Amino acid sequence: MTATPITASLQAGPRAPVRPAVDLLHEARARERAASIPEAIASYQAAVAAAERAGERAVLAEALRRLAVLRHRRGESAEARELCRRSHAVACHAGNPVLAGEALNTLGGIDLETDAVADARGNFLCALELGGQSRELRARVEQNLGILANIQGDLDEAVARYGRSLEAYRASHDEHGCAIAYHNLGMASADRQQLDEAERYFRQSYEIAQRAGDVHLQGLCLVNHADVHFLRERYEDARHNAEAALATFDQLDALSDKADAYRVLGMVFRETGRPALAEARLRSAIELAVSAGALLNEAEASRELALLYQSMGRNQEALTLLNAAHRLFGRLDARLDVVHVDGKMAELEATYLSVVHDWGQSIESSDPYTFGHCERVARRGVTVARALGMDAHAQTTVRLGAYLHDLGKVRVPHEILSKPGPLTRDEFEVIQMHPIWGIELLAGVELPWDIKPIIRWHHERYDGTGYPDRLRGDEIPLSAQIVGIVDVYDALTTTRPYRAAFSPEAALAHVEGSHELWSEAVFTGFFASLAQSPTATTEASCTAAL
Numbered sequence: 301m302t303a304t305p306i307t308a309s310l311q312a313g314p315r316a317p318v319r320p321a322v323d324l325l326h327e328a329r330a331r332e333r334a335a336s337i338p339e340a341i342a343s344y345q346a347a348v349a350a351a352e353r354a355g356e357r358a359v360l361a362e363a364l365r366r367l368a369v370l371r372h373r374r375g376e377s378a379e380a381r382e383l384c385r386r387s388h389a390v391a392c393h394a395g396n397p398v399l400a401g402e403a404l405n406t407l408g409g410i411d412l413e414t415d416a417v418a419d420a421r422g423n424f425l426c427a428l429e430l431g432g433q434s435r436e437l438r439a440r441v442e443q444n445l446g447i448l449a450n451i452q453g454d455l456d457e458a459v460a461r462y463g464r465s466l467e468a469y470r471a472s473h474d475e476h477g478c479a480i481a482y483h484n485l486g487m488a489s490a491d492r493q494q495l496d497e498a499e500r501y502f503r504q505s506y507e508i509a510q511r512a513g514d515v516h517l518q519g520l521c522l523v524n525h526a527d528v529h530f531l532r533e534r535y536e537d538a539r540h541n542a543e544a545a546l547a548t549f550d551q552l553d554a555l556s557d558k559a560d561a562y563r564v565l566g567m568v569f570r571e572t573g574r575p576a577l578a579e580a581r582l583r584s585a586i587e588l589a590v591s592a593g594a595l596l597n598e599a600e601a602s603r604e605l606a607l608l609y610q611s612m613g614r615n616q617e618a619l620t621l622l623n624a625a626h627r628l629f630g631r632l633d634a635r636l637d638v639v640h641v642d643g644k645m646a647e648l649e650a651t652y653l654s655v656v657h658d659w660g661q662s663i664e665s666s667d668p669y670t671f672g673h674c675e676r677v678a679r680r681g682v683t684v685a686r687a688l689g690m691d692a693h694a695q696t697t698v699r700l701g702a703y704l705h706d707l708g709k710v711r712v713p714h715e716i717l718s719k720p721g722p723l724t725r726d727e728f729e730v731i732q733m734h735p736i737w738g739i740e741l742l743a744g745v746e747l748p749w750d751i752k753p754i755i756r757w758h759h760e761r762y763d764g765t766g767y768p769d770r771l772r773g774d775e776i777p778l779s780a781q782i783v784g785i786v787d788v789y790d791a792l793t794t795t796r797p798y799r800a801a802f803s804p805e806a807a808l809a810h811v812e813g814s815h816e817l818w819s820e821a822v823f824t825g826f827f828a829s830l831a832q833s834p835t836a837t838t839e840a841s842c843t844a845a846l
Contacts, residue, residue, distance in 0.1 A: 319346075319350065320350065320354075321347050321350035321351035321354055321356050321359040321360070321363070322347075322356070322359050324343055324344075324346045324347035324350055324363075325343075325344070325347040325351075325359055325362060325363050325366075327343045328340050328341075328343030328344040328346075328347055328363070328366065329366065331343055332366070332370065333512065333513040333514055333515070334513055334515070335515035335516070335548075335551050335552055337370060337374075337551075337552055337553060340370060341367065341370055341371075344363050344366055344367040344370070345367065347359065347363040348360060348363045348364060348367065351363060357390050357391070357393065357394035357396070358391075358394060358396060358399060360387075360390050361387045361388075361390040361391040361394065361396065361399045361400075361402075361403065362387070362399065362402070364383050364384070364386050364387035364390065364403075365383070365384060365387040365399075365402060365403050365406050367383055368380040368381070368383035368384045368387065368406060368407075368410070369406060371383060372410045372413070372414075373516070373552060373553075373554045373557075374553050374554070374555070375555045375556070375591060375592045375593070377410055377414050377593065380410050381407060381410060384403050384404075384406050384407035384410065385403075385407070387399070387402075387403035387406075388400050388403035388404055388407070391403055397430040397431050398430070398431040398433070398434045398437060399431075400430045400431065401426075401427040401428070401429075401430035401431025401432070401434070401437050401441075402427070402431065402437055404423045404424075404426050404427040404430065405423070405424060405427040405437065405440055405441050405444065407423045408420040408421075408422075408423030408424040408427065408444060409444055411423060412444060412447055412448065412451075413556070413594075414593055414594070417448065417451060420444070420448060421448060424441050424444050424445055424448070427441050428441050435468055435471060435472045436468075436469075436472050436474060436477070438468050439465050439468030439469045439472060439474065439477055439481075440465070440477070442461050442462075442464045442465040442468060443461065443462060443465035443477075443480060443481060443484060445461050446458045446459075446460075446461030446462040446465060446484060446488075447484065449461055450484075450487065450488055450491065455488055455491055455492050458484075458488045459485065459488050459489075459492075462481055462484050462485045462488060463485075465477075465481045465484075466478060466481035466482070466485070469481055475508055475511070475512065476508065476509075476512045476514060478508060479504070479505045479508035479509050479512065479514065479517060480505070480517065482501045482502075482504045482505035482508070483501065483502065483505040483517060483520060483521055483524070485497075485501045486498045486499075486500075486501030486502040486505065486521075486524060486525075487524060489501060490524070490527065490528055490531075495528055495531060495532060498525075498528050499525065499528055502521045502524060502525040502528070503521075503525075505517065505521050506518055506521040506522070506525075509521060515548055515551070515552065516548070516552055516554065516557075518548060519544075519545045519548035519549050519552070519554070519557060519561075520545075520557065522541045522542070522544050522545035522548065523541065523542060523545035523549075523557065523560050523561050523564060525541050526538045526539075526541035526542040526545065526561075526564045527564060529541060530564060530567055530568060530571075533571075535568050535571060535572050538564060538567075538568050539565060539568045541564075542561045542564040542565045542568065543561075543565065545557070545560075545561045545564075546558060546561035546562065546565070549561055555588050555589075555591050555592035555594075556588070556589065556592040556594040556597055558588050559584075559585045559586075559588035559589040559592065559594060559597045559598075559601060560585070560597060562581045562582070562584045562585035562588065562601070563581075563582065563585040563597070563600060563601045563604055565577075565581040566578045566579070566580075566581035566582035566584075566585060566601070566604055566605070566608070567582075567604050569581060570582075570604070570607065570608045570611065575608060575611075575612055578608050579605065579608060582601055582604055582605040582608065583605070585597070585601035585604075586598055586601045586602060586605065589601055595628045596628075598625075598628055599624075599625040599628035599629055599648075600625075602621045602622070602624050602625040602628070603621070603622065603625045603647075603648055603651060605621050606618040606619075606621040606622045606625070606651060606655065607651065609621065610651075610654065610655045610658060613662065615655055615656075615658065615659035615662070616741070616742075616744065616745055618655045619652070619655055619656070619745045619747065620744065620745055620746075622648065622651060622652050622655065623745070623746050623747055623748070625648055626648060626649075626652075626748050629648065649696070649748075652700070652747070652748075653696075653699070653700070656700050656703045656704060657675070657678075657703055659703070659704065659707075660674035660675070660678075660703035660704055660706075660707075661674070661675070663704075663706060663707060663709060663710055673706070673790055673791070673794065674702060674703050674704075674705070674706065675703075676790050677702040677705065677783060677786050677787050677790050678698075678699045678700075678702035678703050680786045680789070680790065680829065681698045681699065681701075681702045681782050681783050681786045682695050682698055682699050682702075683829040684698075684782045684785070684786060684822070684825045684826050684828075684829040685698045685779075685782055685825075686829075687825045687826075687828040687829045688778070688782075688821060688822075688825040690778075693749070694779065696749055697749040697750060697751060697754070697779055698754070698779050698782055698783060700747070700749050700751045701749075701751035701753075701754030701755060701758075701779060701780075701783055702754070702783050702786070702787075704738065704742075704751060704755060705738070705754055705755055705758045705783050705787065706734065706738070707734075707737075707738035707741055707742065707755060708733065708734035708735055708736065708737030708738030708739070708740070708741065708755070709734045709737075709738075710737075710741070711733070711734070711737045711741075712730060712731060712733075712734055712737075713730070716730055716731065732759075732767045732768060733768070735755060735756045735757070735758065735759060735767070735768050736756065736768055738755040738756070739752055739755055739756050742755065750779075751779075753777045753779065753780050754777070754779050754780045754783050756768070756769070756780075757769065757771060757776055757777065757780040757784075758780050758783045758784045758787055759784065760775075760776045760780060760781075760784070761776075761784075761816075761817040761818070762776065762781070762816060762817055762818050762819055763816045763817060765817075766784075766817075773819075774819065776819075778819075778821075778822065781818050781819060781822040782822055782825070782826075784817075784818065785811065785817075785818050785822055785823070785826050786826070788811060788814075789807055789808075789811055789826075792806075792807035792810055792811075793807045808830075811826070
């Protein structure tokens with residue numbers, strides 16, 4: 301929505317009295333707190349014009365800054381930044397360091413909420429340097445530095461910063477500031493899994509926000525309390541809070557916050573068995589986050605939708621979404637090297653493993669002879685990779701590739717897979733297509749790990765006798781060779797329709813007699829791994845003071 305332009309009357313009449321800029325500023329602030337956003341924007345614009353005419357630089361700096369906050373909340377962050385810079389310039393020209401610091405603090409808050417965290421830090425520190433003698437400004441900057449610590453994963457530092465902020469707000473008799481501090485303490489407590497404390501802080505914040513008429517803060521308390529309800533499996537309470545928050549954010553036209561509310565609703569519908577509603581809400585969350593340029597919200601909503609698709613067996617779509625989320629976190633990490641996203645990435649990668657594991661099991665589920673094969677190959681393959689000194693990323697590549705190495709077998713007719721006797725030449729040629737079909741099934745899926753060479757080439761052999769491409773020697777990637785040798789060993793030790801299982805000793809003798817089929821390093825690593833048990837490895841929005 302945009303403010304309705306004020307047009308001049310067609311008939312001449314007496315000139316309306318010019319209202320003082322400071323009165324217009326107070327009126328705009330009151331309208332903002334009452335969530336009359338178009339009217340508040342119009343009043344701030346009028347205050348800017350009046351202050352410019354009267355040369356009232358202090359009022360002008362504050363009106364520009366407050367207008368920036370509203371523009372930012374409507375998703376117009378570029379315009380908001382420019383308004384903050386104008387406010388800072390006006391305050392500096394007026395020789396008012398506190399107002400200059402306020403402008404930089406607001407600019408830092410916008411940076412923080414649009415993932416420009418490196419810029420945020422610099423602006424907050426400059427704000428403290430300029431206006432640190434102001435108790436009120438110091439309270440807000442401490443709060444924002446707490447949010448920064450929260451993003452970086454330092455929850456103890458975040459809580460300490462929020463505590464200092466709360467003390468400064470209390471000393472300033474700023475009840476509304478206390479409400480914001482309580483809200484952020486609630487966020488940090490939830491991150492620390494201190495859910496009772498989180499709920500208490502959100503209630504305190506919400507009660508003050510109601511008294512102060514701060515509709516936006518009420519919405520934030522509702523949606524973040526909804527997250528806590530969700531963690532406690534109080535799904536009806538979570539839905540009620542998220543819907544109330546959504547109505548509030550819709551009134552404010554706050555796109556990023558609406559995305560958060562839709563995300564929670566999607567999660568609730570997913571967990572309560574309403575997949576169509578869950579998909580619709582999570583799709584809305586992603587679209588709104590994209591419109592608002594909120595990378596973190598987009599990444600988190602994408603992950604939640606991927607979990608929905610996993611539960612529905614839509615594994616390819618789930619992996620596509622997880623990859624999109626991974627790229628978004630990567631952009632955060634690459635652009636903002638001070639941001640601690642390791643926790644989010646670890647959570648995301650655990651979801652990858654879960655989806656790929658489930659997909660691998662679904663491939664085997666129709667064949668009792670091979671059920672569990674991919675899991676065993678994955679565990680043993682990681683043990684071989686570790687014996688060869690491969691790093692964690694390479695080990696994960698082997699593991700995921702092993703889970704999906706037989707993906708293409710879903711296209712092989714069941715009567716061929718389960719045939720009790722020898723295969724004909726034509727039937728074997730069909731079997732030999734499964735590596736290529738596996739790649740075709742993954743054509744639209746990109747992953748942070750290069751597993752496609754494993755899927756295509758795990759049946760290639762070092763002496764050139766493998767398939768489908770007759771690769772020879774070191775043309776075969778190490779990861780594909782590892783999965784290949786472990787695949788053979790597990791197949792030999794498993795009962796198949798056409799033969800009984802080999803004993804481990806007989807299977808090892810067979811592998812040892814096929815020395816020419818794998819590189820010396822892979823052969824050595826495989827036998828070194830036998831001394832180890834192939835156990836499964838562990839699979840492992842605050843509100844800125846603008």
